[in-house]
Amino acid sequence: MQEDFLHYVWQHKKFDASNLKTTDAEPVSIVSVGQHNSNSGPDFFNAQLKIDDQLWAGNVEIHIKSSDWFLHNHEQDKTYDNVILHVVWEHDTNIYRKNNTAIPTLELKDYTFTSALNNYNKLFSKKNHWINCENEFESVDGFIIQNWLERLYFERLERKSEDINQLLKTSKNDWEAVLFKMLAKNFGLKVNADAFLSMANTVDFSIIRKLQNSQTSLEALFFGQADLLNADVEDAYFQNLVKEYQFLKQKFTLNNNNVTSVQFFRLRPPNFPTVRLSQLASLYHKEQNLFSKLNTINNIEDFYTLFSVQTSAFWDSHYTFDKVSKTSKKQLTKTFIDLLMINTIIPIKFAYAKYQGKQVEADIVKLMQHISSENNSVIEKFNALKKVSTSALQSQGLLQLKNEYCSKNKCLQCAVGNTLLNK
Template sequence: MKEDFLHYIWQHQKFNTANLKTTAGETITIVSVGQHNTNSGPDFFNAQLKINNQLWAGNVEIHIKSSDWFLHNHEQDMAYDNVILHVVWEHDTNIYRKDQTAIPTLEIKHFVEKTALKNYHKLFYRSTKWINCEHDFKTIDDFTIQNWLERLYFERLERKAKDINQLLKTSKNNWEAALFKMLAKNFGLKVNGDAFLSVANSMDFSIVRKLQNNQTHLEALFFGQANLLNSDTQDAHFQSLVKTYQFLKQKFALNSNTNTPVLFFRLRPPNFPTIRLSQLASLYSKEHNLFSKLNQTNNIEEFYELFTVETSPYWATHYSFGKASKKSKKQLTKAFVDLLMINTIIPIKFAYAKYQGKPIEDHVVALMQCIASEKNSIIEKFNTLKQTTTSALQSQGLLELKSAYCNKNKCLQCAIGNTLLKK
């Protein structure tokens, strides 16, 4: 038995309320269960109860056992002096307030609906499950799932907005600088995300601003700060970048010694850090006010057009310095831009709109519904239980569902779990 389940039972009154009595035999009539409190203090605030026809207003505390009151030292905490009812699964001792007055206790196990208890055990007590509801996920109606996934996506966005606000503080409240750092990280993908972010953090964004009219200088800056110009490669382009970087390093007093190393291992050549950094340099030499441009762009095709960039000419025949390859146009793909939309562009647009106090939820939903669903093991597993995703809106919602709810057994706070418990 989990305390969360008792919270659920009390909040939704999943018990027989007709003949409630305290452990002392006093009648209980629930006028209001109160407001669920997820922070410190009693579990439900401002409840209203009639105990032996006397109306009481105050708080309700919930425990598995009555003795948990003393285990948590509530008798010494003034915050619990206004508790008017102690709801427990098992009553094993009488409890008192700080002033030694007795608190009425409801042993709720005698009143719980058998169906609710059966569904609870069915949800939580199956072994070897990927998620608790995997055998019943397919029975949930599409309306419930889709509405819940949209809400989960916005929970995910809200969390990302908080991270962006922290990033903004370290970027001197410069939205263009914060965007640059987010883009740098996402250009590095999972393997080099932290390394690319350390490169972005190692320089003031004003330096990028000053070099935006010269793509070669930007490329030299990024490569040098990523420690990709430290070898003895005898390649004309490499030597030219080294010379340019040495000039920039001295001019701007740059330091790259503490930056996280970039990796090539197990990466497909199009994702090599050389290619991605060159594309990033190309983007910033093309767009001098990218953040402002993003906020003026609303159509998905316009975003794709905005991110139509490719590497500098040298990388058309190379993936790494000094090793020629078959000539190919190394342009940002639509799939890569979709990842940037999901992980950078839409989150920062959302955070900025919140900062301005402007609602853009409908715009966000419209954009995310235009982006294809992500493909990974979590999304694929959910789709084997029930085909659910048609766009990135649903796939992001599923990722949030798995990480924030399923992995933490928060079925009682989940719309899907609640639906199963109510059956």
């Protein structure tokens, strides 16, 4: 039994309210169950109850056992002085406010609908299941799931916008600088995300603005700060980068002492950090005011055009500085741009709109619906239960669902879980 279940039972009146009585046999009539409080303090605010023909207005506190009141030291907390009813599953002791006045107690055990209890036990009794509702997920109406996934996606965006706001504080409120750091992180993908971000954090964005007219200078800056120019390579391109980096290092007083080392291990060659850093340099050489441009377009094809960049010529025949490879153009793929859209571009557009007090939810939904669904183990497992992810909007919502609800057993706060409990 979880306390959250009792919150659910009380909030949705999943009990026989026609003949309620306190543990002292006083009749209870519910005018309003109150407003659910998910923060500290009593569980429901502003409830209205008739207890023994006396109308009361105040708060309701809910526990599994009455003695939990003392376990949580509520008798010493004046925040709970306005509790007018203590709702419990099992009554095992009388409880009191800080001033020693008794609080009426309602024991829900004998009033709760059997169907609600059975559905709850059915949902939470699953063992060795990937998610609690694994066997029932397919039966939930698709309209309910899709609406819930859209809401979850914006819940995920809200969390990401908090991270962006933290970056903004450390970037002197420079949105272009924030965008650069986020792009750098996501150009590194999962393996080199931290390394690329640490590299970006060592470079004031004003330096990048000054170097944007020269792709070579940008490459020298990125490679040098990522500590990739310390090898013994005779190639003229490499030697030119070393020379340029030494000049930039002295001119801008650069250091990379705290930069995380990049990794090549277990990466496909197109994702090597050398290739990705050259592409990042190409992007900033091509686009002088990238953040401004991102906020003027909302068509997915325009984003694909904007990010249509490739490495400098040297990398057409290399993946590393010291080894020649088969010649191929190394351009950002549509799949990679989709990842940038999901993890960087759309979150920063959303955060900036919030910063300006603008509503862009409709534009964001439209964009996300035009981006293909991500393909990973979580999405595959959900789609195996019921085909629900056809775009990035749904796949991001499913990731939020699994990480923040399923894995934390928060079925009672989930639209899917509520649907199954209400059967």
